[in-house]
Amino acid sequence: MSFALADLAVPLIGAPMAGGPGTPALATAVSGAGGLGFLAAGYRSAQQVSEDLRAVRSAGAGPVGLNLFVPQPSTADPAEIDRYRAELATVAARYGVELGVPRWDDDGWTDKLEVVADLRPEVVSFTFALPDRAVLQRLSELGICTLMTVTTVAEARAAVAGGAAGLVVQGPEAGGHRGSWRPDERPATQPLGDLVAAVRHVVDVPIVAAGGLGTPETVAAVLARGADAAQLGTALLLSDEAGTNAVHRAALSCGEPSETAVTRAFSGRYARGLHNAFVDRFDAVAPGGYPEVHHLAAPLRRAAVAAGDPDWTNLWAGTAFAAAEAGPAAAVIAALTP
Ligand SMILES: Cc1cc2nc3c(=O)[nH]c(=O)nc-3n(C[C@H](O)[C@H](O)[C@H](O)COP(=O)(O)O)c2cc1C
Structure with missing residues (x-):
């Protein structure tokens, strides 16, 4: 049945x-x-x-x-992705990581x-x-x-x-x-x-x-x-x-950052997460293009998690996260x- x-x-x-x-x-x-x-x-x-x-x-x-x-078919514009790579690279350099290959799969x-x-x-x-x-x-x-x-x-x-x-x-x-x-x-x-x-x-x-x-x-x-x-x-x-992960748990439990935002900066697709430095820095300049942007930014997000830094990774959360x-x-x- x-x-x-x-x-x-x-x-x-x-x-x-x-x-x-x-x-x-x-x-x-x-x-x-x-x-x-x-x-x-x-x-x-x-x-x-x-x-x-x-x-x-x-x-x-x-x-x-x-x-x-x-x-879904790719919507990424290679020139826009290249421009975004240069923006992300300034932060990736702090962790000494290479950004990922912006591939479709x-x-x-x-x-x-x-x-x-x-x-x-x-x-x-x-x-x-x-x-x-x-x-x-x-x-x-x-x-x-x-x-x-x-x-x-x-x-x-x-x-x-x-x-x-x-x-x-x-x-x-x-x-x-x-x-x-x-x-x-x-x-x-x-x-x-x-x-x-x-x-x-x-x-x-x-x-x-x-x-x-x-x-x-x-x-x-x-x-x-x-x-x-x-x-x-x-x-x-x-x-x-x-x-x-521990960074995500800590951010959710301490209520800091205290609000959520919708952005495509982390992955090229709109998503809601805690509003952190990544959103402030990249929301306005991020192009669309999922999963290309996801693969491009993944090493930076992972490095931030490994460093215990909530500023440069995605902290997915809905509006009721405080509960x-x-x-x-x-x-x-x-x-x-x-
Ligand atoms: C960390 C996280 C990962 C998610 N991953 C997926 C996923 O793989 N597939 C999916 O359909 N939805 C995914 N969602 C969305 C959920 O299915 C659901 O729509 C959402 O969590 C509901 O809102 P809430 O987080 O406020 O409860 C994810 C949500 C979160 C918070």
Whole structure:
């Protein structure tokens, strides 16, 4: 029997969090607490994704979701990327690191789809672009529930018309990358609750609401506007099972920097994180172009983390970051259950 969101004991989903925070232990803990734990395939090899899925399966906690980055055509302008390289180089020199090669890649899309077909997580969510109908069809024939991340009503309609079984409706409050299908445009700003209600009005598939949910009241509010479940990212970043790095944890826990900002400076794609020196210095001059800018800036971001410096790395966080609590993920899930 295939999985349905309505079967969850607790209507909470642990957001997929690529780049370290999402771990098999976190997915296992969220599913064990009655929600749906997620693994992030982004930036990992197909082999690593397979190992992650097997680790969650062998822990036997229940259903699991896997999130995939859907490749998009390159939008990077080589001259703009060269100009940005020169800007970033002034800071990279402080750490003595070489910047990365600004290459396009598809994040191992085809190989990861084979891992999915082989190991069959109950749910697969997609972000950044709508996959071909044939991909969605194939997964649903395998009994997998497909969820498409959308950030506007227009994307929601197109996702359902294109074969998605359900939607992750991501609001502007969300931490990390926006899933917008038009990465060259500034992402939409309609608040999550209003966006969920507007999407509910035009589609009849299950909806997961994501973005800025840090209290049981805000979770209850999006459920009341028509969501079937709520997805928590930032709320889980300080949990024991998350792989959040020490610099990121410290910045979130001490509340310094004290606000978030949306920028494409770190990766070439708009994302929300804590407002630090990197945002001040590069937001206004950063070009679009994901994943080229991501690869270009990666060595600088890694060097800053290794040096324990919160100024020159991305500190993804949603608007409700001040509510994030340390402790077991199961306690976070219990505390946020409406
Ligand atoms: C550190 C971090 C990494 C993320 N990585 C992914 C990802 O790999 N795939 C994805 O679809 N969303 C990703 N997101 C976005 C989440 O799925 C979700 O939309 C967001 O966390 C919800 O907002 P919140 O952080 O305020 O709870 C990430 C968010 C964070 C904070």
